[in-house]
Amino acid sequence: MNKILFRGLILVLSIFAVYQGLKEVPWTKWFGIDEKYIEIEQEVGDALWHLIESSETISTDTQNIKVVDSIVNQIVIRNKLQNIRFFPHVIDNLQVNAFALPGGHLVVHTALIEKVETQEQLAGVIAHELSHITERHISKKLLKEFGVAILTGATGGGEGARKVLTFISSRAYDRTLESEADMQAIEFLYNAQINPLGLAQFMEIMSESDLPNELDWISTHPSSEERAQNIKNRVDELPIKVYKDLNI
Ligand SMILES: [Zn+2]
Numbered sequence: 001m002n003k004i005l006f007r008g009l010i011l012v013l014s015i016f017a018v019y020q021g022l023k024e025v026p027w028t029k030w031f032g033i034d035e036k037y038i039e040i041e042q043e044v045g046d047a048l049w050h051l052i053e054s055s056e057t058i059s060t061d062t063q064n065i066k067v068v069d070s071i072v073n074q075i076v077i078r079n080k081l082q083n084i085r086f087f088p089h090v091i092d093n094l095q096v097n098a099f100a101l102p103g104g105h106l107v108v109h110t111a112l113i114e115k116v117e118t119q120e121q122l123a124g125v126i127a128h129e130l131s132h133i134t135e136r137h138i139s140k141k142l143l144k145e146f147g148v149a150i151l152t153g154a155t156g157g158g159e160g161a162r163k164v165l166t167f168i169s170s171r172a173y174d175r176t177l178e179s180e181a182d183m184q185a186i187e188f189l190y191n192a193q194i195n196p197l198g199l200a201q202f203m204e205i206m207s208e209s210d211l212p213n214e215l216d217w218i219s220t221h222p223s224s225e226e227r228a229q230n231i232k233n234r235v236d237e238l239p240i241k242v243y244k245d246l247n248i
Pocket residue numbers: 128132173178181216217
């Protein structure tokens with residue numbers, strides 16, 4: 001009897017060990033699911049950008065384009081992000097806004113460039129949006145809201161794509177993703193030798209503004225004041241660094 005119990009125990013333990021082992025196997029990688037998913041993301045992002053391109057005015061202001069490109073390049077190079085493709089776009093739009101699309105597209109409105117008081121503040125917003133791209137937050141947000149069906153449907157353009165676009169450009173991410181993007185942005189800026197306090201300053205400016213809160217992360221909880229404080233606290237923990245003077 002004891003022998004049978006012992007064998008039973010061994011069997012259970014073996015099954016458990018195999019199960020644990022299987023959990024560790026990178027199945028998604030083996031079956032190429034990640035690669036396929038990245039491809040879909042790129043297609044969705046491209047389709048959404050084409051929709052914007054066909055309905056908005058692309059900025060021809062060479063200085064604005066140069067500033068945005070330069071900030072993105074500095075962050076990418078100093079954080080070794082060259083393996084990710086980024087497509088920065090500047091559009092003439094009166095709403096103070098910037099947002100990321102799937103597939104590395106970053107859209108910056110000219111009103112945001114005019115609203116910031118320093119290039120460090122703009123760099124803060126750009127770093128925050130780039131973080132949504134590198135952390136794959138956009139897909140998480142879309143999948144949560146729409147599911148896979150509409151996401152793949154969006155590649156065809158039309159109503160599905162428009163719905164997705166409105167959602168991406170006007171709605172907040174959840175609180176956890178916003179905090180994650182703030183913290184990642186600080187790291188990106190710090191490594192690029194750009195003062196990360198610009199992000200906190202811009203949040204403070206927007207929280208005092210009479211304008212409707214158009215930037216995704218302004219309307220979220222915790223409040224922008226609280227987030228500005230969290231950013232300052234994090235920056236205080238970092239080793240002191242001499243930041244460069246952005247003068248693009
Ligand atoms: Zn955000």
